[in-house]
Amino acid sequence: MKKYTIAFFDTKSYDEESFNLANEKFNFEIKYFKGHLNKNNVILTKDTDAVCIFVNDTADAEIIDAMALYGVKLLALRCAGFNNVDLVAAQDKMTVVRVPAYSPYAVAEHTVALMLSLNRKTHRAYLRTRDGNFTLNGLLGFDMHGKTAGIIGTGKIAKILIHILKGFGMNILAYDLYPDYNFARENQIVYTSLDELYHNADIISLHCPLTAETKYLINDYSISKMKDGVMIINTGRGQLIHTNALIEGLKNKKIGAAGLDVYEEEGDYFYEDKSDKIIDDDVLARLLSFNNVIVTSHQAFFTQEALGNIAHTTLQNIKDFIEEKQLENEVKIK
Structure with missing residues (x-):
């Protein structure tokens, strides 16, 4: 019997290691490709049963139509977010799991970690002390205790x-459409x-999904309402923040620090080694020039436990689909 094939x-390398280990239980045939899924390489999905993608792959209507034509029945995301998938186009052509x-x-x-590093300037202190500079000028932080996190x-x-921030003794304000x-x-x-x-938060941290309503939630207008010197952390999706508005806020000191694990145009850079090239994204280059910004x-997801869970859940999703179980x-x- 032909093995179920996944592209x-x-x-x-870490994806292959974690999935090969998990696949010992499932015994699928896996084909690994290093490039992002796009219209130029979608032909590689031909004669495969399922396609597995990550956050910076593209699954728009054109690509979904092509995959369906090539025989793909299932699109498996090995991540939580699915804003890179055209669900309308996929509706009658293939099943999508995450x-x-x-x-x-x-x-x-x-x-x-981003909050503490930005507050206590540990990233700057690390570079200084390695160069023999043990001064404290410019490294002043603040007690997290008693401050307000939004x-x-x-x-x-x-x-x-x-729960972690409550352990520091912080006050918590929260916003959610479904409290x-x-x-x-x-x-x-x-x-x-x-x-x-x-108006009240000393630190603002973003943990909402990217939707039409939340795109550019942080913009010129919302930044104008914030406390002077506010710290903004984004470990959600890059387009929750209008990056040019963030840069203006940093330049005029309205924003005291920013910790970004995501960036709205990250697809060409994140997960890749660009150290021998000039960064031609002027916005990203400007962000990296601020000493009060950590990118x-x-x-954020990258732990041993997370990689194991991603691999197991992804392959279990595929197995459940094959066996026609509830997904x-x-x-x-x-």
Whole structure:
């Protein structure tokens, strides 16, 4: 009997290691491709049963039509977000599944790492001391205790983050279209309006999905409502922030620091080694020029536990599809 064939795109060595280990249980035939799925390489999906993609692959209507023509029955995302998939185009052509929660602890902990590094300037201190410079000028931080964190979106990741920040003794303001009032009551947090959150938060952290309503949620107007010197953290999706507005806020000191694990035009850079090339994205280059900005390469999820969970859940999603079981992680149009 022919093995079920899966084409993987945008794969790195760590993807192959984690999926090969998990596949010992499932015994699929996996074909790994290093490039992002796009219209120029979609022909590689020909004669495969399923296609597995990541955050920077493209699955628009044109590509979905081509994959369906080549015989693809299932599109499996090895990530939580699905804003790169045209669900309308896929509706009658193929099933779409995802990994909704591979390690919320990983992302929440990385969020805190960005906050602490920016606050206490550890990234700058590290570079200084290696050069023999042990001065403290420019490294002044603030006590997290007693400060207010504004959390936008209160899903699994945000709830873990809230528990950590409560441990620091921080006050928590939260905003969500669908508030969890039981959680708020049990953890002494306050749901409020966005305007109130912007006005009162010392640190703002983004944990909402990217939708038409949340695209460029952080913009010139919303930044104008924030406290002077506010810290903004984004471990969600790049287009939650209008990057030029963020840069203006940094230049005029309205924003005191920014920690970005995502960037709205990250597809050409993140997960790739560009160290021997000039960065020709002027906006990204400007961001990297600020000493009060930390950019990480969409790595918040990147722990051993998360990679194992991603691999197992992705392959289990595919197995459930083959066996015509109920798909717990199917993505459908709401």
